[in-house]
Amino acid sequence: MNVQEFEELWITLNELYNADRFLEYIEISSAAVESAIKLGMYDKAILLLRYSCASYFQTGDLQLSISVLEQYRELTFQHGNDIDLIQYYNIAAIYWGTFGHLKKSEELMLKGLKIAESIQHVESLGKIYNNLSDLEISMGNYRTAKEFALKSLYYSNAFEVQHKEPYTGIMYPKTNLAVSLIWLNEFDEANILLQELLATIHNPPYSKVQLEVFNAYAILCERQGRVSEAIDLYQKTKHYALQNNDLSLLQIIYNSLVKLIEDQGNKIVLCAVQKEYINILLEIQRENYSHVLFEMEYNDHKKQFEKNAYFDPLTNIYNRRYFDENAKRMLEKAAEGNQQLALMMVDLDHFKEINDMNGHLFGDDALTNTAKTLQDYFQPFESIVARFGGDEFIILSQVKEGETVQTLADNLYQTLTALSLMVNGETVQLEFSIGVSTNNFGKIKIVEELIKHADEALYKSKRNGRNQITHYNHYCDVGNGI
Known part of the structure; x- marks a missing residue:
């Protein structure tokens, strides 16, 4: 994954996390973490791991979360700053408390609190006081829990004092405050808080x-x-x-x-x-x-x-690396039996405009739907379906006996152009340009040559107005459109 691909995935992951789409975040985050580390972007790797721990916790999958927590700890102590350390202590404390180790949980929270107070990091102070409130509730210390919840709300801008970068998880201390009030028999105040929360x-x-x-x-x-x-x-x-x-x-x-x-x-x-x-x-x-x-x-x-x-993290189909390593063997095998193979380059037309008009997540949905459609279409064939990069996909497929490359490509085109997505109640129809080349019944044995031919045909599809198929003609230097 290069820097541009990582940055695109980074945007997607942040949008997913901020939209509380935790399961989708989990599915594609590990590849982004690995790439961030390889690219030396340790600050982003640490943040991605923190979000991963939080996402696993929100979805209840704590076993995997603890494995991620270890990686998060190592990276934080090697490359993190004071705020990263605070965040780690806070998350680790939550896990220790969840599994009944309350003293250890409190110890970690107080370590984070000491750093947060020394640098006056408002967001962290709000978060830590909320977690201390939760801890006191579990120990039955409701007056102390109430005090800590109120402190958390102070750093959440719930009162007259307004901080520049407040703690935004205000739902948590409000819930803890309500529980504390209930056990202190302050029912009316608790009910007002809970009704406000339930309405959201x-x-x-x-x-x-x-x-x-x-x-x-x-x-x-x-x-x-x-x-x-x-x-x-x-x-x-x-x-x-x-x-x-x-x-x-x-x-x-x-x-x-x-x-x-x-x-x-x-x-x-x-x-x-x-x-x-x-x-x-x-x-x-x-x-x-x-x-x-x-x-x-x-x-x-x-x-x-x-x-x-070997997998593209967004679409969950093979990536270019897998294609490059396996297409050669497939070509060699086809050459031994004079078998016809088709290589198709599929480009999602106007992808930048789709992103700009409908949002990054919509663009990601368009790519994932395209990938699934390609995967389903070629499932009956011996084939490799991969994301080639950006809005391009590449397929190397056998052509079954009694079937032609033309039929295979035509049917694919009809399947793809039937794809549409909904945004704001309106249907957005997807369009595709396709370039097709063949191994000429085993005569072409070099993958790069097949890709070059299909890419030339794809270029002609785009040049001629997009949303069409072009087959490469082995007997001249250009493709022939259909």
Whole structure:
């Protein structure tokens, strides 16, 4: 991946993370991290790893997150600045606390707090005080939790004092403040906060903090004696927490549910069994994760990096490196049996305009949809489908007996031009220019020659107005359009 390709992926990843599209971020982030390190962009690699840890945490996949946390720690201590160190201590503290190691969690938070106070980094101060509030809630120290939540909100610009770069995760300290108020029997104040938060939550899937808002409101209902409403809310939160694999939240919910249902005098055995099962799962997971945290072993990324060497991170199809290394063997095999192969260069027309008019994420969707269409179309054939770079794709495919290159290309063109995407309620039709060359039934054995021929044909398609196919003619110096 060169600098330009990395910068394009960097923009996409930041947009995905800021849009809370955590699963999509996870899918393509590891290749970007590897490239950033190779290019010496350590500041960006550190930020990408921090976002990866946070994304895994939001989606509940903590096992992979801890592996990423180790890489994040090493890079931060080697190349990070004070703010990077603060962020690492903060994230590591969250994980230690999640798995029951509260003292270790507090120790890491205070290390980060000391640095943040020394440089007066407002955003970090807001984040750390929020996490300290969460820690105090888990220990039952609700007055201290309330104080820390208010400090976090101060650094979030929730009061009259306005900081230039505030902590933006204001939903977290508001939730912690509400929970603290509930346990301090300040129900009216807690309800005002929770109603404000609930008004911002719409359709699933729900993030971790949104589920914690639901759980906080269930606690309020329970404490106010609104038992049926509390049970319904716990059940709803439980359903989505299961989808997120958020076992720590599930344990809290099950404990509350079992107590409520036992008080109601029904389904005691069933809920007790469910509670026991969740506790067992959680204990196993805590032991495994604690071991990983203590040992800080990192063994899983080598295979992932090897995979990333041959796959385009955005479209998840083969990249140019894979094509270059495997097309030669495919040509040699075809030459032995005088088999006809077709090489096609496919270009998504007007890609820059698509990006400029509809946004970078829309452009990425256009590329990923094109890649999937190509992959599906050539799945029945012995073929290599790869992203050649930018908005270009390259395919080397067998031509089945009884079929012609012309038919293969025509059918592909019809399939591609049927692609459309929706943006702001309007349909955007995609268009493609295609250049086609063949190995002339095994006579051409050099990949570069095939690519050169297809590229010349593609150039003619563009020169003649785009959105068309051109076949390279072996008997003259130009392609012949169809």
